[in-house]
Amino acid sequence: MNTTTSADSSTDRPRVTVTTSWDDGHVLDPRLAALLSRYRLPGTFYIAPRNLEFAPADRLPAAGIRELAEQFEIGGHTLTHRRLPQLSDAAAAEEIRTGRIELEDIIGRPVTSFCYPRGEYTPEQVQLVEQAGFTLARTVRRSSLAPGRALELGTTVNAYAHRVDGPLALRLAAGRPWRAARLFLAWDELAIHWFDRCLREGGVFHLWGHSWEVEARGDWWRLERVLAHIAFRPQVAYRTNRELLQLAA
Numbered sequence: 001m002n003t004t005t006s007a008d009s010s011t012d013r014p015r016v017t018v019t020t021s022w023d024d025g026h027v028l029d030p031r032l033a034a035l036l037s038r039y040r041l042p043g044t045f046y047i048a049p050r051n052l053e054f055a056p057a058d059r060l061p062a063a064g065i066r067e068l069a070e071q072f073e074i075g076g077h078t079l080t081h082r083r084l085p086q087l088s089d090a091a092a093a094e095e096i097r098t099g100r101i102e103l104e105d106i107i108g109r110p111v112t113s114f115c116y117p118r119g120e121y122t123p124e125q126v127q128l129v130e131q132a133g134f135t136l137a138r139t140v141r142r143s144s145l146a147p148g149r150a151l152e153l154g155t156t157v158n159a160y161a162h163r164v165d166g167p168l169a170l171r172l173a174a175g176r177p178w179r180a181a182r183l184f185l186a187w188d189e190l191a192i193h194w195f196d197r198c199l200r201e202g203g204v205f206h207l208w209g210h211s212w213e214v215e216a217r218g219d220w221w222r223l224e225r226v227l228a229h230i231a232f233r234p235q236v237a238y239r240t241n242r243e244l245l246q247l248a249a
């Protein structure tokens with residue numbers, strides 16, 4: 001079937017950007033990085049170098065972070081992955097700042113992108129992130145093809161099946177129950193659906209996740225399926241999160 005969309009027939013094809021980001025700094029991150037490399041996809045790895053939610057042996061060590069930094073952007077994710085709204089402003093500022101300093105010491109380069117742990121933050125903490133020298137900050141808001149504000153960057157799809165995506169799947173499937181069920185049950189289906197829509201309409205397709213979660217769910221094949229689908233597209237600009245700055249509001 002050869003359907004001609006308005007986007008295809010116009011001389012100005014929609015501008016399509018693909019970016020990916022991966023949180024926490026886990027020992028499985030290099031496995032994810034190898035997969036991105038295979039498909040020549042960019043990635044931003046947001047790392048909390050002393051993440052208290054991981055056993056020390058599960059934290060990506062400095063040598064691993066340096067190795068990732070050779071090919072990918074490294075972003076700040078606080079020092080210990082504390083929930084920012086539970087901290088005083090002074091303590092939050094310290095977490096944000098010291099996480100950045102530790103990463104910069106490890107990789108020997110400026111770290112300018114940040115990700116709020118669990119996507120939790122207060123309006124005041126957005127200012128703290130900016131004051132700490134970050135120019136871009138990612139949230140965990142999904143289902144967007146518009147990058148949004150630079151310090152509250154949205155995303156498109158999480159590499160994880162969220163139960164709350166049921167109504168969204170039904171809407172995206174335009175009421176077709178079988179299609180909705182597939183979108184709901186499989187995040188790879190949802191990701192491919194969003195990417196194809198981005199190709200038609202233009203925008204930023206932002207896939208993000210956690211290597212440890214992909215492992216826990218046995219989802220490496222789903223991730224590879226999505227990466228294979230979104231890679232090597234001549235009409236797509238592949239960018240790190242940092243490079244989205246020029247597209248953000």
Ligand SMILES: [Zn+2]
Pocket residue numbers: 023024077081116117118
């Ligand atoms: Zn995190």
